[in-house]
Amino acid sequence: MSEHARARPRRGPRVRAVLAGGVVLTIGVGATLASWTDSESARTTVTAGRFGIEGSADGTTFTQSSASTPTTVTLTTAATSMVPGQTVYGGFSVRTVAGSVAGEVTLPSPAVTATGTTAVPLDAVYSSEVRTIPSGAACDAGTFAAGTTVIPPGPLGQAQDSAARPLAADRQSPVHYCIAITLLSSADNAAQGAGASVVWTFSARSVVPGT
Structure with missing residues (x-):
């Protein structure tokens, strides 16, 4: 009976370790949403004409x-x-x-x-x-x-x-x-x-x- 009673407390730390691992996995998925970006620009010039x-x-x-x-x-x-x-x-x-x-x-x-x-x-x-x-x-x-x-x-x-x-x-x-x-x-x-x-x-x- 005394040996069986001493073995039961070991289950608590194992559960906590699994939950901690789940939190780390969630953060890792969010980090994969980043994208490469680029842009292009266009330019022109306008000038008012003259009339007389x-x-x-x-x-x-x-x-x-x-x-x-x-x-x-x-x-x-x-x-x-x-x-x-x-x-x-x-x-x-x-x-x-x-x-x-x-x-x-x-x-x-x-x-x-x-x-x-x-x-x-x-x-x-x-x-x-x-x-x-x-x-x-x-x-x-x-x-x-x-x-x-x-x-x-x-x-x-x-x-x-x-x-x-x-x-x-x-x-x-x-x-x-x-x-x-x-x-x-x-x-x-x-x-x-x-x-x-x-x-x-x-x-x-x-x-x-x-x-």
């Missing part, structure tokens, strides 16, 4: 101007002594500046200021019309008649071009306008001496390529 326009009264020499210092349009006939029914013509060309992106141009209503010696309303004296003509063509009665209407005949200072005309990038393919101003045949005798200063400001903006 310039104009010319002769279709050859282009400069930049403003409403306060506009380019003077040369008329086909001196417009200082017009008579009823007479029409004078003047050309103006618009293009983008060197290095500019492409764009489009519109022609809003001009600013008209009376300059003569009479108070007769200018709309009762003058009318205007604008057309586009081919490159290299002089703005006169012949090319105007064959041109494409931009602004139909109407009172001086009220008409405007709502359609945008494309402008190529980098000074290419200017848009050539031909402006006609007529002293109305219906102008009254009181219109004698009535003058006007007319300033057209061509409005342009850049466009997204391919649109």
